[in-house]
Amino acid sequence: MSLNFESIVSDIISDSPAGEIKEIYNDLITIAGENAKQTILEAIEQYNIKNALPIDVNGKSVIISEYNRQGTKYFDPKTSTSFSVDHLNRTGLDIESNDVKLTTSQELIYDSLENYIKSNFPGEVAFGLYPIPEEENKIAIIIFGNKYNQGSFWTGDWKSKYVYDIEEKKLTGSIAVQVHYFEDGNVNFEACEKVDLNDVNDVVESLSQVESKFEKDLDSSFTDLNEKQFKVLRRKLPITRSKVSWGKAIGNYRLGKDAAQGK
Amino acid sequence: MSSEGDKYDAALDLLRRLNPVKINSNLQNVINLEPTLAEDLLSSIDVPLKISNDPGFSNREYLCCDYNRDLDSFRSPWSNEYFPKLSDDVLMDSPFPSESLRQLEILCNDSFDVYRDLYYEGGVSSVYLWDLEDDENAEDFAGVVLFKKSNKSKNHWDSVHVVEVVSTNGNTFQYKVTTTIILQLEKDDSESQKLLRLSGNLTRQTEKTLSVDANSLEQTHIAHVTNLGVLIEDVESQMRNLLETVYFEKTRDIFHQVRNGATIEDQLNQTAHAEVIKGLQNL
Numbered sequence: 001m002s003l004n005f006e007s008i009v010s011d012i013i014s015d016s017p018a019g020e021i022k023e024i025y026n027d028l029i030t031i032a033g034e035n036a037k038q039t040i041l042e043a044i045e046q047y048n049i050k051n052a053l054p055i056d057v058n059g060k061s062v063i064i065s066e067y068n069r070q071g072t073k074y075f076d077p078k079t080s081t082s083f084s085v086d087h088l089n090r091t092g093l094d095i096e097s098n099d100v101k102l103t104t105s106q107e108l109i110y111d112s113l114e115n116y117i118k119s120n121f122p123g124e125v126a127f128g129l130y131p132i133p134e135e136e137n138k139i140a141i142i143i144f145g146n147k148y149n150q151g152s153f154w155t156g157d158w159k160s161k162y163v164y165d166i167e168e169k170k171l172t173g174s175i176a177v178q179v180h181y182f183e184d185g186n187v188n189f190e191a192c193e194k195v196d197l198n199d200v201n202d203v204v205e206s207l208s209q210v211e212s213k214f215e216k217d218l219d220s221s222f223t224d225l226n227e228k229q230f231k232v233l234r235r236k237l238p239i240t241r242s243k244v245s246w247g248k249a250i251g252n253y254r255l256g257k258d259a260a261q262g263k
Numbered sequence: 264m265s266s267e268g269d270k271y272d273a274a275l276d277l278l279r280r281l282n283p284v285k286i287n288s289n290l291q292n293v294i295n296l297e298p299t300l301a302e303d304l305l306s307s308i309d310v311p312l313k314i315s316n317d318p319g320f321s322n323r324e325y326l327c328c329d330y331n332r333d334l335d336s337f338r339s340p341w342s343n344e345y346f347p348k349l350s351d352d353v354l355m356d357s358p359f360p361s362e363s364l365r366q367l368e369i370l371c372n373d374s375f376d377v378y379r380d381l382y383y384e385g386g387v388s389s390v391y392l393w394d395l396e397d398d399e400n401a402e403d404f405a406g407v408v409l410f411k412k413s414n415k416s417k418n419h420w421d422s423v424h425v426v427e428v429v430s431t432n433g434n435t436f437q438y439k440v441t442t443t444i445i446l447q448l449e450k451d452d453s454e455s456q457k458l459l460r461l462s463g464n465l466t467r468q469t470e471k472t473l474s475v476d477a478n479s480l481e482q483t484h485i486a487h488v489t490n491l492g493v494l495i496e497d498v499e500s501q502m503r504n505l506l507e508t509v510y511f512e513k514t515r516d517i518f519h520q521v522r523n524g525a526t527i528e529d530q531l532n533q534t535a536h537a538e539v540i541k542g543l544q545n546l
Contacts, residue, residue: 008292015281015289024280030265030273031297120524147520156517177521179514185443186279187463189514194456212524219515221459225448226511233412233420233446234503238381246374246492248485253377 005032006039013043017180018053019148019155025088045087052142052161054126057083057092061126065161067140068130070098077102077130078110102129106139112204113141120211121158123147137167141207153183160211162195164203171197171206175214191218267299274300278308283463284447286310305329309423309443309464312411314387317341326389326409328423333357340372340389360392364404367484368392371408374488378496379410383420386412395427402436402483403429408495421445422502424495428487434476438490440469442498446506461510469498 009028016024021044028040047053049069054061062068062076064085074092075082077100083092102110110129117125125145132138145158162173176192193214200206238244244253265273274293281289287310294301306329316322319342327337334353336345343365349357360368371390379388392406405427413419427439447462473490477483 004295008295011292012277012281012289015285017280020280024277027273027277027280028296031270031277031293031300033265120522122519122523123521145521147517154513154517156521158521177518179517179521180280181463181509181513181517182279184467185463185465185509186281186283187461187465187509187514188283189461189510189518190282191459192457211522215519215522215524217457218459218518221450222511222515225450225459225461226507229414229418229448229450230446230507230510232414233383233418233448234499235382235384236500236503240381244378244381244492244496246489246496250374250377250492253381257380 005036006043009036009039010043010046013040013047014050016047017155017178018051018157019146020150020180021047022088023150041088045085048085048087048090052128052144052159053090054144055083055085055090055092057081058095061124062092063126063128063142063144065128065130065140065142067132067142068100068128075100076128077106078128100131102131106131109139109141109203113143116204116208117143117145120208121145123156132163138163138165140164141173141203154179154181156180160195160207162203162207164200169198169200171195171200171203175211177218191221270297271300271303274304275307278304283445284460309421309445309466311419311445311447312409312421312423314411315339315346317344318346319344324387326387326411328407328409330393330407330425331389331391338391340368340391358393360404361394363480364392364394366480367404367487368406370484370488371406371491374492375408375410375495378492382499383410383412385414386410386420395429400430408491415449417447417449417451419445419447422499424498426491426495428491431472435472435474436487436490437470437472438494440494440498442467442469442495442502444499444502444506446510448510461514465502465505465509467498467502467505469494 025040028036049064049066052063052065054063057076064074068074070082073082073084075098080098080101081095082098083095086093106129113127113129117127123146127143130140132140141162141164143160146156148155156179158177160173160175162171164171173195174192175195179189181187195210197206277293278289290304290308290310294304313327314324315327315337317325317339320339323341325339325341331338333345333349336347336349338345345357368390375388375390379386389409390406392404395403395405408424408426410422423443425441429437431437443464443466445464450459471494475483475486477486
């Protein structure tokens with residue numbers, strides 16, 4: 001396989017909605033043939049890590065990311081287990097016990113995150129809290145929520161990802177959402193925002209406020225885009241409020257307009 | 264090995280799943296993976312329309328797509344010439360509508376230009392017609408009606424109506440219209456590092472049999488433009504409503520099925536509200 005082929009496949013995979021990766025895998029195999037399998041699977045692995053996607057580990061969703069990678073395996077500090085991943089099916093394999101644990105104060109944050117998540121994400125949701133190696137003051141928090149309904153031609157994802165510096169009381173990260181609707185078409189909604197907060201004492205309270213504001217802002221942006229931007233692209237009806245009278249006399253509109261403009 | 268048909272279907276499925284903002288590069292990527300799909304995909308996948316200027320007609324703007332393309336040149340509906348100019352050798356085989364169809368094309372361009380002005384208040388329109396090959400009935404034709412309106416740098420609406428007009432019997436014709444509207448709306452707030460973007464396309468097909476009562480070629484042409492005009496005006500109105508529903512209601516509903524901070528609070532409010540009403544009714 002050529003280098004060019006690899007970059008095309010990785011381009012396509014990195015552009016995929018998270019909930020449709022299997023369909024895209026099948027399409028690529030049909031187009032490029034079974035020989036392409038390894039290249040596609042490698043691109044999916046990179047994609048899963050980069051997008052911090054949840055893996056089903058014995059019924060529990062564990063997010064994988066650069067923060068919980070150990071060699072070829074991943075670990076879950078909450079349950080102190082490690083596992084390898086079937087990236088196409090997003091399931092955990094070779095589950096073993098591991099010695100990475102959350103500290104008592106991390107456990108408290110974890111519990112409070114769990115409460116927050118239960119009441120704000122009505123679909124599927126996974127979250128992770130990871131100590132950052134070599135940086136004792138910092139933890140990483142990742143939330144991945146989704147709702148998929150391919151039978152009705154749509155998928156939707158939420159991802160927020162933060163680093164909290166306990167000493168400096170700084171919270172930095174980003175929120176990104178994507179909705180894909182593809183019945184007789186292909187409509188994509190995406191929104192993202194950077195987060196950068198100081199004086200954060202209660203990390204879960206702060207991120208909950210940021211995320212609620214993000215949601216509220218989106219609602220008003222939708223209204224704004226509809227009522228302002230969409231309307232100026234194409235009117236619902238001409239300014240005359242009636243439909244066009246087609247036929248030979250259609251040129252009269254132009255005469256009328258020229259007359260109104262004094263031409 | 265998969266058959267050509269399977270590969271084509273897989274390519275269409277892939278392209279309706281990948282981010283529509285990158286339709287041009289996605290299309291190119293799929294063609295690079297399987298070059299034999301190029302012709303079929305280029306003629307069936309609608310991409311945002313390009314605008315060119317017609318140097319043979321005071322540089323008036325016209326729209327370019329696969330339907331008015333020959334090699335790397337595009338025929339203008341205003342001067343009926345290809346730009347960049349093609350050599351005489353190439354022009355001998357370049358597609359042009361027959362003389363009578365060109366008259367209808369001119370009439371269509373005039374009429375849809377008025378329509379464009381009324382609904383879009385700006386933008387560009389172009390209509391291209393072609394004779395149906397190997398068709399016994401010389402009255403039959405096909406064509407494409409195009410509109411493009413942009414505002415700001417990234418917001419745009421592109422309409423592509425591919426039409427086929429076939430005589431059914433005597434003075435009735437069947438009009439088949441396949442409409443794709445590509446719509447992109449963006450709110451990019453680089454200061455607060457926020458982006459919100461709605462983009463994509465929806466496609467619908469419409470069919471109608473209508474009569475063309477005419478005693479002359481001119482009257483026939485006017486009847487065709489009227490029928491096409493009414494049909495396309497209806498389709499665009501319906502599509503505009505559909506786009507509004509899908510872009511602003513459907514995607515927002517789905518988003519709130521993923522995250523909804525209001526649910527529990529709202530439910531409490533509703534309960535409180537219901538109790539107030541109940542209280543009032545008991546007064």
